[in-house]
Amino acid sequence: MTNSNQALSTAEKVNQSLQKRYRAEKRFKAYGIGAIAFGLLCLVVLFTDIISKGHSAFFQTYVKLEITFDPVEMGLDDPSDTKQLAMADFDSIIRNALKEQFPEASGRRDRRALYAIVSNGASFTLREQLKDDPALLNQTVSVWMLADDDIDTYVKNREDADGETFAGRISEKQMGWVNTLIENNQIESRFNTTFFSSGDSREPEQAGILGALMGSLLTLFVTILLSFPIGVAAAVYLEEYAPQNKFTDFIEVNINNLAAVPSIIFGLLGLAIFIGFFEMQRSLPLVGGLVLTLMTLPTIIISSRAAIKAVPPSVRDAALGLGASKMQMVLHHVIPLAMPGMLTGAIIGFAQALGETAPLLMIGMVAFVVDIPGAITDPSTALPVQIFLWSDSPERAFVERTSAAIMVLLAVLISMNTLAIWLRRRLERRW
Amino acid sequence: MQAVNTPIQKNEKLNANTNGTDQKKTSTDEMNNSAAKVGKTVGKPFATNPKMTMRNVDVFYGDKQAIHDVSLDIGKNEVVAMIGPSGCGKSTFLRCLNRMNDTIEICQVKGEIKLEEMDVYHPKQDVVPLRARVGIVFQKPNPFPKSIYDNVAYGPRIHGLVERKTDLDEIVEKSLRRASLWEEVKDRLHAPGTGLSGGQQQRLCIARTIAVSPEVILMDEPCSALDPIATAKIEELITELSEKFTIAIVTHSMQQAARVSHRTAYFHMGKLVEVNDTKRVFTNPEHELTEAYITGRFG
Numbered sequence: 001m002t003n004s005n006q007a008l009s010t011a012e013k014v015n016q017s018l019q020k021r022y023r024a025e026k027r028f029k030a031y032g033i034g035a036i037a038f039g040l041l042c043l044v045v046l047f048t049d050i051i052s053k054g055h056s057a058f059f060q061t062y063v064k065l066e067i068t069f070d071p072v073e074m075g076l077d078d079p080s081d082t083k084q085l086a087m088a089d090f091d092s093i094i095r096n097a098l099k100e101q102f103p104e105a106s107g108r109r110d111r112r113a114l115y116a117i118v119s120n121g122a123s124f125t126l127r128e129q130l131k132d133d134p135a136l137l138n139q140t141v142s143v144w145m146l147a148d149d150d151i152d153t154y155v156k157n158r159e160d161a162d163g164e165t166f167a168g169r170i171s172e173k174q175m176g177w178v179n180t181l182i183e184n185n186q187i188e189s190r191f192n193t194t195f196f197s198s199g200d201s202r203e204p205e206q207a208g209i210l211g212a213l214m215g216s217l218l219t220l221f222v223t224i225l226l227s228f229p230i231g232v233a234a235a236v237y238l239e240e241y242a243p244q245n246k247f248t249d250f251i252e253v254n255i256n257n258l259a260a261v262p263s264i265i266f267g268l269l270g271l272a273i274f275i276g277f278f279e280m281q282r283s284l285p286l287v288g289g290l291v292l293t294l295m296t297l298p299t300i301i302i303s304s305r306a307a308i309k310a311v312p313p314s315v316r317d318a319a320l321g322l323g324a325s326k327m328q329m330v331l332h333h334v335i336p337l338a339m340p341g342m343l344t345g346a347i348i349g350f351a352q353a354l355g356e357t358a359p360l361l362m363i364g365m366v367a368f369v370v371d372i373p374g375a376i377t378d379p380s381t382a383l384p385v386q387i388f389l390w391s392d393s394p395e396r397a398f399v400e401r402t403s404a405a406i407m408v409l410l411a412v413l414i415s416m417n418t419l420a421i422w423l424r425r426r427l428e429r430r431w
Numbered sequence: 432m433q434a435v436n437t438p439i440q441k442n443e444k445l446n447a448n449t450n451g452t453d454q455k456k457t458s459t460d461e462m463n464n465s466a467a468k469v470g471k472t473v474g475k476p477f478a479t480n481p482k483m484t485m486r487n488v489d490v491f492y493g494d495k496q497a498i499h500d501v502s503l504d505i506g507k508n509e510v511v512a513m514i515g516p517s518g519c520g521k522s523t524f525l526r527c528l529n530r531m532n533d534t535i536e537i538c539q540v541k542g543e544i545k546l547e548e549m550d551v552y553h554p555k556q557d558v559v560p561l562r563a564r565v566g567i568v569f570q571k572p573n574p575f576p577k578s579i580y581d582n583v584a585y586g587p588r589i590h591g592l593v594e595r596k597t598d599l600d601e602i603v604e605k606s607l608r609r610a611s612l613w614e615e616v617k618d619r620l621h622a623p624g625t626g627l628s629g630g631q632q633q634r635l636c637i638a639r640t641i642a643v644s645p646e647v648i649l650m651d652e653p654c655s656a657l658d659p660i661a662t663a664k665i666e667e668l669i670t671e672l673s674e675k676f677t678i679a680i681v682t683h684s685m686q687q688a689a690r691v692s693h694r695t696a697y698f699h700m701g702k703l704v705e706v707n708d709t710k711r712v713f714t715n716p717e718h719e720l721t722e723a724y725i726t727g728r729f730g
Binding site: 243244312314315316317318319320321322323324325328332333337 | 529531534536558559560561562563566567569571573574575576585586589590636639640643
């Protein structure tokens with residue numbers, strides 16, 4: 001300054017560059033906002049797509065018919081006899097009801113088309129009804145029954161798509177009959193309880209998500225039960241007790257590498273060890289849970305170690321200074337303080353496990369399972385595998401069910417995360 | 432307290448006189464050259480009625496020796512202050528007394544440290560009973576993220592000192608009273624200890640330490656994170672506590688050492704230079720390094 005008047009003072013230089021800095025800062029912020037906006041946009045597109053495709057799966061078309069429980073036609077005279085009930089021909093009385101309403105349908109082909117309006121699962125509904133109320137025998141009552149998936153698709157879609165009628169896979173004649181039924185108020189759309197209360201089926205109108213959901217929950221149960229305690233124990237040992245030497249370094253490198261191993265490799269490992277060597281059965285949530293435990297452990301160990309590292313050393317010193325043993329220090333102070341962090345890591349691991357498909361394919365959880373599993377040793381499938389299976393099915397009605405299954409999976413994930421956040425809030429303590 | 436007032440004033444004067452820039456410039460050189468001047472500990476490192484005795488203690492961090500051949504006694508109900516420039520090893524030495532250095536893997540202690548009959552570094556000596564007898568208060572207040580009550584009750588609980596809840600209540604109240612914190616917190620015993628002010632937190636830590644009824648309390652710069660008012664309270668407390676406990680305190684503040692301690696030990700680059708009655712150290716130090724330090728020529 002003193003040497004030359006042309007030289008600018010520091011304050012002037014700072015002022016000159018100030019505008020540039022502000023612009024740079026604004027740009028920097030804009031990048032961040034842009035990134036978040038892009039993420040949100042993708043999320044919105046994803047959700048709109050899934051919900052627009054899947055929402056119709058929550059409703060199911062029902063057909064009302066005047067059913068006569070004719071004992072001769074059914075070949076049944078005592079409804080209280082379970083054996084007779086099981087053998088009874090309920091399909092024929094449904095056919096009779098349809099024939100009666102649409103007598104114009106004659107000839108084999110027309111008849112078959114007519115009978116296809118009602119789902120072949122409807123006979124089970126009638127059986128249950130008769131079992132509950134044996135007095136129905138010889139009587140004529142109106143019964144709401146499941147419509148076939150093609151009819152369901154037609155009824156749901158006939159009005160949209162620019163006024164053009166959408167037929168789907170049904171014939172002109174079937175369309176006429178269905179329209180008649182609609183005019184007679186014999187067709188109704190109801191909440192699809194079947195979807196939430198039954199297992200898989202080849203018939204879309206009878207297929208449900210409960211089997212896969214139970215399979216997923218049982219698998220996850222095994223995973224949580226095994227991987228969280230083992231992971232936390234491993235992390236505590238490595239952080240608090242393990243001596244610093246080559247061997248622990250080796251273990252650490254391996255754990256970090258395992259976290260990056262593709263999940264299908266864990267599936268192969270499970271296939272070789274649990275099914276091949278220990279001769280467990282295929283398709284069991286137990287085996288699935290074991291495989292997913294192997295997959296989740298590295299994630300849990302790494303995040304738990306980070307959480308334990310983050311516990312301030314002053315708290316350890318305080319406990320040790322009072323004469324707490326190492327175990328007391330760990331149990332009373334380190335683990336409670338690290339718990340929120342451990343839970344966060346664990347929940348990420350469990351969410352990953354819940355959405356995992358590849359390793360489950362390897363151990364046979366991709367099977368077609370109709371029965372709803374009630375134990376970890378019942379064959380079952382899992383939600384993501386069920387989604388995969390349905391997305392592969394040719395029936396149009398499975399498209400909406402696939403999206404609906406995705407929604408169920410997302411709902412489970414969201415509720416799991418909510419639970420995790422709630423737990424974390426509860427356990428979080430400030431220091 | 433009254434007795435040590437004069438030396439402080441003198442000390443402050445000395446500080447004022449020597450704050451000139453010339454001396455500041457040379458202080459590092461002087462400190463480095465001074466290492467050679469440290470010979471045997473001068474003054475009176477031994478007590479007639481010792482609670483803790485340290486003989487020929489060497490401490491190593493890996494290859495680096497942090498403490499060289501220190502011998503010192505801490506007498507019963509005595510307050511011994513340890514002063515010295517940063518990095519002189521006074522905290523390291525203090526932490527040897529209840530083996531807090533065990534948490535540092537590369538730290539090695541040689542020599543003999545005894546708490547009355549107990550050999551502190553005997554290979555078979557468990558640290559738990561040792562630390563129950565020798566408590567420690569740290570530089571930064573570090574209450575547990577628990578309630579005030581649980582903080583104080585933690586020690587008695589883990590050592591199983593009480594069986595009934597009423598006894599525990601009694602210990603908590605007594606400890607808090609002794610740490611002169613009771614009046615301030617008696618209505619919120621179940622509020623988190625971390626919600627207190629810095630000075631209160633440090634007194635809570637002292638209450639937590641004395642709840643175990645240790646024989647010796649180690650204090651590692653207990654006031655360095657506190658403001659002057661909180662410091663004054665803690666200093667008052669130390670004087671009161673010395674009636675019942677034996678106290679070793681590390682401090683950076685010479686005034687504090689002068690105010691609270693009976694004897695003062697001056698450490699220099701890992702060696703114990705001088706131990707004398709506090710009054711003597713601050714008025715008429717025996718060793719030239721001690722004099723250089725207390726007059727502010729380095730440190």
